[in-house]
Every structure is written in C-alpha cells, then in structure tokens.
Amino acid sequence: MKSYIIPEFLVERDDHHCIRCEVCVRQCAFDVHRYDEEEDEVFAHEDKCVGCLRCVTLCPTNALVVRDNPTRVPANANWTREVLHNIYKQAETGGVLLTGMGCDKEYRNYWDRITLDASQVTNPSIDPLREPMELRTYLGSKPDAVEIGGGRGRHELETRLAPQLRLETPIMFSALSYGAISYNTCECLARAAAEVGTCYNTGEGGLHRDLYRYGGHTICQVASGRFGVHADYLEAAAALEIKIGQGAKPGIGGHLPGEKVSEEISRTRMIPKGTDALSPAPHHDIYSIEDLAQLIYALKEATGWQKPVSVKIAAVHNSAAIASGMVRAGADIIALDGIRGGTGAAPTMIRDNVGIPIELALAAVDARLREEGIRNRASVVVAGGIRSSADVVKAVALGADAVYIGTAALVALGCHVCQKCYTGKCNWGIATQDPYLTKRLNPEVGTRRLVNLLTAWSHEIMEILGGMGINAIESLRGNRLRLRGVGLTREELDMLGIKHAGA
Amino acid sequence: MRPPGSRRRARGKAGGVETVLRGIRFRDDKDFSGCSIFGMMNAAGRRFDGAPMLTAIANMKERSNGLGGGFAAYGIYPEYADLYCFHVMYGDEAGKRETEDFLAANFSVEQAEVIPTSACDGVSDAPLLWRYFAQPREANVSACEMEDPDDFMVQAVMRINADIDGAFTFSSGKNMGVFKGVGFPEDIGRFFRLDEYEGYIWVAHGRFPTNTQAWWGGAHPFNILDWSVVHNGEISSYGINQRHLEMYGYKCTLYTDTEVIAYAVDLLVRRHGLSVADMAGVLAAPLWEDIDRMPPRERELHTALRQTYGSLLLNGPFSVIVSNLSQMIGLTDRIRLRPLVAGRNGDWMYLSSEEAPMHLVDASLTETWIPSGGEPIIFQLREPAASREGVEAWGGAAV
Numbered sequence: 001m002k003s004y005i006i007p008e009f010l011v012e013r014d015d016h017h018c019i020r021c022e023v024c025v026r027q028c029a030f031d032v033h034r035y036d037e038e039e040d041e042v043f044a045h046e047d048k049c050v051g052c053l054r055c056v057t058l059c060p061t062n063a064l065v066v067r068d069n070p071t072r073v074p075a076n077a078n079w080t081r082e083v084l085h086n087i088y089k090q091a092e093t094g095g096v097l098l099t100g101m102g103c104d105k106e107y108r109n110y111w112d113r114i115t116l117d118a119s120q121v122t123n124p125s126i127d128p129l130r131e132p133m134e135l136r137t138y139l140g141s142k143p144d145a146v147e148i149g150g151g152r153g154r155h156e157l158e159t160r161l162a163p164q165l166r167l168e169t170p171i172m173f174s175a176l177s178y179g180a181i182s183y184n185t186c187e188c189l190a191r192a193a194a195e196v197g198t199c200y201n202t203g204e205g206g207l208h209r210d211l212y213r214y215g216g217h218t219i220c221q222v223a224s225g226r227f228g229v230h231a232d233y234l235e236a237a238a239a240l241e242i243k244i245g246q247g248a249k250p251g252i253g254g255h256l257p258g259e260k261v262s263e264e265i266s267r268t269r270m271i272p273k274g275t276d277a278l279s280p281a282p283h284h285d286i287y288s289i290e291d292l293a294q295l296i297y298a299l300k301e302a303t304g305w306q307k308p309v310s311v312k313i314a315a316v317h318n319s320a321a322i323a324s325g326m327v328r329a330g331a332d333i334i335a336l337d338g339i340r341g342g343t344g345a346a347p348t349m350i351r352d353n354v355g356i357p358i359e360l361a362l363a364a365v366d367a368r369l370r371e372e373g374i375r376n377r378a379s380v381v382v383a384g385g386i387r388s389s390a391d392v393v394k395a396v397a398l399g400a401d402a403v404y405i406g407t408a409a410l411v412a413l414g415c416h417v418c419q420k421c422y423t424g425k426c427n428w429g430i431a432t433q434d435p436y437l438t439k440r441l442n443p444e445v446g447t448r449r450l451v452n453l454l455t456a457w458s459h460e461i462m463e464i465l466g467g468m469g470i471n472a473i474e475s476l477r478g479n480r481l482r483l484r485g486v487g488l489t490r491e492e493l494d495m496l497g498i499k500h501a502g503a
Numbered sequence: 504m505r506p507p508g509s510r511r512r513a514r515g516k517a518g519g520v521e522t523v524l525r526g527i528r529f530r531d532d533k534d535f536s537g538c539s540i541f542g543m544m545n546a547a548g549r550r551f552d553g554a555p556m557l558t559a560i561a562n563m564k565e566r567s568n569g570l571g572g573g574f575a576a577y578g579i580y581p582e583y584a585d586l587y588c589f590h591v592m593y594g595d596e597a598g599k600r601e602t603e604d605f606l607a608a609n610f611s612v613e614q615a616e617v618i619p620t621s622a623c624d625g626v627s628d629a630p631l632l633w634r635y636f637a638q639p640r641e642a643n644v645s646a647c648e649m650e651d652p653d654d655f656m657v658q659a660v661m662r663i664n665a666d667i668d669g670a671f672t673f674s675s676g677k678n679m680g681v682f683k684g685v686g687f688p689e690d691i692g693r694f695f696r697l698d699e700y701e702g703y704i705w706v707a708h709g710r711f712p713t714n715t716q717a718w719w720g721g722a723h724p725f726n727i728l729d730w731s732v733v734h735n736g737e738i739s740s741y742g743i744n745q746r747h748l749e750m751y752g753y754k755c756t757l758y759t760d761t762e763v764i765a766y767a768v769d770l771l772v773r774r775h776g777l778s779v780a781d782m783a784g785v786l787a788a789p790l791w792e793d794i795d796r797m798p799p800r801e802r803e804l805h806t807a808l809r810q811t812y813g814s815l816l817l818n819g820p821f822s823v824i825v826s827n828l829s830q831m832i833g834l835t836d837r838i839r840l841r842p843l844v845a846g847r848n849g850d851w852m853y854l855s856s857e858e859a860p861m862h863l864v865d866a867s868l869t870e871t872w873i874p875s876g877g878e879p880i881i882f883q884l885r886e887p888a889a890s891r892e893g894v895e896a897w898g899g900a901a902v
Contacts, residue, residue, distance in 0.1 A: 119739065119819075122537070122737050123736070123737040123739055123819050123820050123840075124820060124840055126838070131838055132790050132792065132838070134790065134791055136791050138810045140810075142810055142811045143811055145774075145775035145776075145811070146775070146777075146807050146808060146811050146812075147776070148776075148777060148778070148781060148804065155778075155804070156800060156804065157800070157803050157804045157807050159807065159811075161807050161810060161811070164810060370746060370749065370750055373750045373751075375750060376750075376811070376814075468739055469737075469739040469818070469819045469820070470739050470740060470818045470819065471818060471837065471838065472788075472813075472816055472818060474743075474809075474813030474814060474816055475739065475740035475743060475813075475816055475818035475819075476740075476743070477743060477813070477814065478742070478743045478746055478747075478814065479740060479741075479742035479743040479746075480742055480746075481741060481742030482739075482742060
C-alpha cells in the first residue's frame with residue numbers, strides 16, 4: 001500500500017562539505033543515508049528520518065542539515081499535518097498509534113508561569129560560595145514529634161524513625177526499565193546516582209546482577225508484571241517503589257516486545273527469552289486501597305522494615321484524595337508523575353490526553369495532606385517534565401521533597417527527544433537492545449555527563465536559595481510565599497496556592 | 504475547636520476596627536522589620552522595676568523608627584500568680600462586650616480592670632486596654648476533651664484573635680504581662696507606667712517596620728501563655744514554618760515572623776516536651792557537616808530532629824530573645840546574620856542587640872560575649888518559678 005505520509009524532515013547535504021566518510025550511513029539505524037559507490041554520492045531516504053540528529057551531530061564536516069519539511073497540508077486549524085498523518089498511519093496499518101517520551105502537546109506549563117523571589121534590603125542574600133548551603137534531603141515517613149529521654153544526664157533519642165532515604169541533592173533519576181533502555185544506560189544512571197549521592201530507579205525491568213553493587217543508591221520497582229522481583233532484588237535496594245501508574249500512560253500497562261527480550265533481559269526479568277513482557281494495566285492483587293496496604297506491608301515485612309516504600313501514581317483528577325489514602329495505607333513516599341512524564345512506549349492518544357500537569361497535582365496533594373495533618377507521614381516526589389534546576393526549585397517550593405528526572409537525564413546522554421523509543425532503533429544507544437547501537441553509549445562518558453548535570457543543577461539551586469536568603473532546602477520546601485504567578489487566572493493561582501506577581 | 508458558648512460574628516463588617524486592630528492594610532506576605540532587642544534578668548528572682556529597661560532600649564534608638572515598641576515582664580502579678588492574665592486591646596466597645604461574654608462563658612474571671620496608662624508624648628490613638636485575671640472553667644475544658652488548661656487557653660486566645668472583630672489578646676500567661684504599642688519603646692514604657700511594676704525578667708523591643716501601617720497588635724513582644732518572643736530579623740522560611748504550624752492548629756493571623764517563633768516554641772517545648780537546648784537545635788539546627796562529625800548518639804538525635812522538624816527550621820537573619828517564667832533564652836540564626844551580645848554580672852544576666860546599653864544600666868558589668876551563630880544562650884532562674892510545674896524538666900544546658 002502506498003503511504004500517503006509526507007516526510008516530516010528534509011535531509012540536506014552540502015556536497016562541497018561532504019567527504020563521503022559514510023559516518024551518517026553507519027550511524028543511522030533507520031537507514032536514511034545510502035552511499036552510492038558508482039555515483040560517489042550519499043543519498044537520503046527522507047521518509048525514514050525521525051529527526052534524532054545523530055548524523056548531524058557526528059558529521060565531521062558539518063555537511064548535514066535536517067530540517068522540518070516546509071511542505072504544508074492545506075491550512076486548517078483542526079486538520080493539521082499531525083492529525084492527517086495519524087489517520088493515514090492507522091488507515092495503512094489498522095493499529096494503535098504508538099509514541100515515545102512525554103506528551104508534546106501545549107498544555108500550559110506552569111513552571112514557566114511561576115517566578116521566584118529573592119532577598120533585597122530587609123534580609124541579606126547568602127553567597128553559596130562563601131557560606132554553607134544545604135541540599136541534603138531525607139525521604140521517608142517522619143513522626144509528628146520526637147521523644148527525647150531526659151533526666152539524670154541522659155539525653156537520648158527515644159523515638160525510632162521510620163527508615164529514611166538520604167539524598168545529597170533533591171534530584172533522583174526516574175524509573176527507566178532495563179529493556180526499555182540499554183544496559184549501558186542503566187549503568188550510567190546507577191554510577192552517577194552513587195557518585196552524586198542520590199538514587200536512580202530501576203523501573204519495572206528488574207535489576208541486572210552486575211548493578212547490585214550500586215544497590216545503596218537504587219530504588220527497586222515492583223510493578224504489575226512483577227518482572228525480576230525476588231528476594232535478592234528487594235534486598236539489594238535502598239528503597240522500594242510500587243508502581244501503580246505512569247504519567248505517560250495512566251491506567252494502562254506496558255508491553256516490551258519479544259524481540260527486545262535478549263538473554264540478559266530474560267534472566268533479569270525472569271521471563272523466557274524472546275517472549276513479550278506484558279505488564280497488566282492494574283496490579284491484579286490491588287483492586288482497592290486496602291489491597292495496596294497489604295502489598296506495602298508485604299514488602300516491608302519481606303525486607304525487615306529496613307526500607308522506605310514508595311508508591312508511584314500518575315497524576316490524575318483525584319490525586320489528592322488518592323494520595324491521602326496511600327499515606328494512610330502506609331506509603332512512606334508518594335511519587336507523582338505528571339502528564340508530561342516520559343515513556344519508552346505508549347499509545348499516543350493516552351499519552352497526550354490522559355492525566356494532569358504535575359504542578360497542579362503536586363499543589364493539590366501537598367495542600368490536602370497538610371489539611372489532613374499527615375503531610376509529615378510521607379515524602380512527596382514529583383516527576384514528569386522537570387527540565388531545569390529552576391523547575392526543581394519551583395517544585396520544592398510548591399511542596400515536593402524531591403524530584404525525579406527521566407527525560408532530562410536521557411537528554412544528558414544524547415537523547416534528542418525524537419519520540420521513537422518504541423522502535424528499538426535508538427541511534428543514541430539509549431532506548432535499544434541492538435548491540436551495534438548500545439555500545440555507542442560509553443558508560444564512563446555517560447556517567448560523567450549525568451554527574452555533571454546533577455552537579456550543575458545543584459550549584460544553580462544553591463545560587464537560587466542563597467538569593468532567597470535561605471541556606472537549607474527544607475526552608476524552601478512548601479514555602480509557597482517565595483513563588484508568584486505571572487499571567488495565571490484566579491482559579492489557577494488558588495489551585496497552586498500562590499499569589500500573582502505584584503501582590 | 505471553638506470553645507462552647509462562643510458566637511461567631513460576621514467578619515469584616517467594621518472597616519475602621521479592621522484597620523486599627525486587625526490592622527494590616529497592606530497584605531504583604533508578612534511584616535518586614537528591623538529591630539532592637541534587650542533582655543535583663545535576675546537569676547535569684549529578685550524583682551526590679553522597668554526603669555533600666557527604658558534606659559537600655561532608648562540607647563538603641565537608631566534601631567527603631569517609632570512604629571512599635573514593647574515589653575514583657577515576669578513576676579509582676581504575684582497576688583494573682585495562679586491565674587491566667589489576659590491583656591486585651593479593643594478597637595471598640597462591641598469587641599469588648601463580645602470578648603467579655605466569651606470570657607464569662609468559659610472562664611471564672613476574678614478581676615477585670617483597665618490597664619493603667621498615663622498620657623505620653625509620642626503615643627497616640629491607643630486602643631482600649633484591659634486585663635483580666637481568670638481561670639478556665641473545668642467543665643468547659645473537659646467539654647473540649649482537653650486535659651491541659653494550657654491547651655484550652657491557647658484555643659481561647661486563637662478564638663478571640665481570629666474571630667472577634669475589634670479585640671486582640673496580646674498577653675495570656677500567669678504572673679507576667681506584655682505591654683506594647685505604636686511609638687518608640689521608651690515612650691510606650693512611660694505610657695504603660697512600667698516603673699510601677701516589678702519583675703525578675705524583663706525583655707524589651709524597638710521596632711523598625713518597613714511599611715507605614717503600624718498597629719498596636721503588631722508590636723513585639725509576641726506572647727502565648729508565658730512564652731514571649733522579641734525578635735530582630737526576617738524569617739525567609741516563614742511560608743513553610745506557618746504551613747507546618749497550621750497542621751498543629753496554630754493560626755498565624757498576624758503575618759509576622761515573631762508570631763511563628765512563639766508558636767514554634769510552644770509546640771516544641773510545651774506540647775512535644777523538648778528541652779530548650781533541643782528546641783534551639785530545631786530552630787537554628789546545626790549544619791549537616793557538623794552533625795556528621797558528632798559522636799553517634801548525638802548525631803542520631805540531631806539527625807532525627809532535623810528530619811522531623813525541618814519545616815520549623817528558621818532560615819534567614821534573626822536574633823531573638825525567648826522568655827518564660829524561669830528562663831531567658833537568646834538565639835541567632837545559624838550563620839549569625841543579626842547581632843546578639845550576652846552579659847553576666849553575678850545574678851544579673853543580659854541579652855542585647857548591642858553591648859553599650861548593658862554597660863549603661865550596669866556600670867560594674869565586665870563579662871560580656873558574643874555567642875556563635877545558632878548557639879543558644881540559656882539564662883535560668885536558680886529556683887524555677889513556682890507557678891510553672893515541671894519546669895526543671897525543660898532545663899537545657901544552662902549557662
């Protein structure tokens with residue numbers, strides 16, 4: 001069947017610059033570039049180009065330009081190129097539209113409508129290069145009060161706190177499963193988390209044996225498919241996370257195609273090689289809140305009550321009430337994943353239309369837990385579209401204890417957000433299991449890039465905190481007075497619990 | 504909780520009363536101000552009148568601008584030492600009537616009287632100032648399922664201040680009182696005739712607010728039960744401190760940093776039973792790098808305090824004097840962005856923004872020092888005040 005889809009990108013090659021080195025030919029797993037020996041020329045199949053810019057980045061002579069195809073479908077506000085292409089694709093295949101990464105639609109990004117405060121005159125700003133500036137964060141359930149034994153020179157802690165996860169910066173790497181991403185990517189995340197003193201999350205794909213040594217910085221996920229969940233796996237982790245939902249695809253499960261299930265993945269996930277790994281939409285042992293409580297306690301019991309248990313949900317309409325129930329069910333950490341949260345594969349319609357922005361969910365959950373007087377009983381971690389240190393600061397000021405970054409971490413490793421993770425052909429060696437591609441990501445270099453990113457963001461957070469006259473992150477957490485909205489409606493401001501700029 | 508017998512009146516009806524008493528016409532996030540603070544105590548419990556306090560605070564005039572001054576004095580009502588003393592300011596008779604109805608319904612009031620004042624240059628537009636010596640009615644306390652009359656008192660103060668238009672309780676302890684208003688502190692002291700009171704702990708405050716809308720309730724000290732706070736600085740963590748305290752039933756209606764400190768102290772020491780030293784370890788917590796170097800038990804304790812009470816860490820520049828019937832405590836922020844000097848001469852103890860006023864009121868004073876950032880200075884009565892039971896249990900490391 002002839003495809004009606006017009007190429008999204010044009011590949012332009014400057015013949016004066018091109019030295020026929022064929023780097024582009026070798027680098028493109030989508031087979032866009034082809035060298036014709038007879039003509040001594042490199043040609044491009046532009047219809048195959050996904051816009052990942054691997055070829056452009058690696059071309060030694062800067063001979064390549066990949067740009068949007070300026071050919072327009074007839075102008076129409078409703079029937080855009082994307083809409084038409086989606087329909088053509090489905091007419092040609094009869095399938096569900098698939099995509100990768102997070103929602104790319106223009107739902108209002110509240111981070112960009114919030115500005116931060118700084119000290120002027122009445123209090124001094126603090127110079128983080130000269131004064132201490134503390135970002136250390138502990139995740140886990142906190143008591144209402146601590147009891148200290150007094151009398152006769154005794155001065156001892158009598159309250160035993162629930163287990164806590166220590167982070168040197170309030171930024172963690174989000175759940176990215178082995179299978180969706182390559183082993184090398186997992187290794188980069190694990191090593192960088194260990195070096196910086198934070199945590200990464202295994203996602204639902206289990207934990208490769210070789211990465212157990214970074215267990216002190218690993219959050220091991222238990223999802224509906226229970227892939228790779230066994231006693232050693234739980235034991236290896238610093239904390240556990242029950243994955244109920246994911247911002248990119250709330251309410252649905254996952255599907256790792258059999259082609260991706262290699263020997264190593266088969267062993268790690270504990271499924272036969274080459275079989276599809278299907279995560280059911282719900283946990284089939286959690287059909288209500290009391291079932292969640294049972295799983296939380298089962299995991300705590302299995303690990304001797306030594307590890308905090310997180311529960312991750314997609315940010316949906318009633319997140320506040322759900323989060324309250326989760327805290328009461330014994331969750332030590334509430335992880336919220338917003339509509340912009342990424343994924344290795346999701347149905348496009350779900351990714352782009354289900355869930356709510358993380359900013360609103362966070363504001364609602366933090367406020368609700370405070371109204372109920374249980375905010376201290378769980379930490380709140382947010383994910384889904386955190387792009388910079390400024391986003392982190394705003395999230396913490398809205399009420400988050402820490403953030404997860406997924407997309408930003410992958411971008412640090414080379415990802416250009418082409419949204420084709422589900423094809424398994426990632427030219428950057430990230431979302432693929434093809435050995436020819438995965439070796440492109442050098443764990444040494446990748447680790448360095450991730451450590452640099454977290455170091456840079458942490459420095460920026462310190463600068464912003466210092467400007468506010470604050471020298472510990474806990475004085476920012478939930479401190480919404482240091483935020484102002486710009487161009488938001490009354491209703492939005494009320495939901496975010498902040499004032500408009502100028503007020 | 505609203506104590507029974509109370510009536511809720513529609514809010515916001517009297518614009519005039521709002522601005523005079525509830526005051527804050529400019530709805531800033533909170534009040535911003537710089538200040539002078541001074542505290543003086545006799546550890547033997549010997550009582551002295553307020554005259555040296557006026558001398559001392561007047562010597563730091565440059566630190567205030569005439570828009571707020573105040574004092575707290577302990578041991579001034581020995582004849583009513585067992586009764587709570589309400590100091591209340593009223594914008595109008597209606598507020599007074601409603602407050603007195605509320606008091607009559609919930610307390611047995613032994614004595615109600617005008618707080619004596621004398622006309623004084625520099626002090627004008629004073630509200631009606633009354634004081635009441637009272638005991639909560641047992642039936643009312645138990646009806647609210649409270650064991651501790653102190654809890655009932657806190658709720659009663661919150662209720663009057665939040666719900667009754669034109670009334671503001673600015674002092675609610677036993678055998679102590681707060682006197683404050685708009686003016687330079689030495690003028691406010693003369694206005695309240697403080698040379699006629701004798702106490703063993705006195706603290707004073709001169710205020711330099713940045714907005715021009717000064718109001719009587721907004722002056723320092725802030726008080727709840729017998730805890731009083733005078734404060735110089737700005738709490739940059741105010742937003743989260745306030746939200747945390749709200750979880751425990753404290754309504755921060757005044758938009759001042761100082762109010763937050765008073766409630767935090769009440770929560771930590773009275774309700775959660777922390778020692779004053781541990782309270783200081785929360786409000787001006789040690790740095791993590793210092794905690795990491797502590798011996799194991801101490802490290803565990805301070806780690807738990809910061810983990811649990813991180814939302815009560817006071818961040819931003821401050822120096823503060825917190826006092827109760829037995830103690831006068833000085834504390835600065837962790838990196839000491841506002842001044843505090845301590846002094847001692849036998850039983851005489853001093854805390855001040857500057858050193859000069861201490862020498863001015865005590866010519867033989869020689870021992871003075873500057874505490875480190877976050878290091879609490881705890882001056883303690885040699886014999887705990889009688890009307891405060893269990894006060895020994897709070898003893899931090901007394902200086």
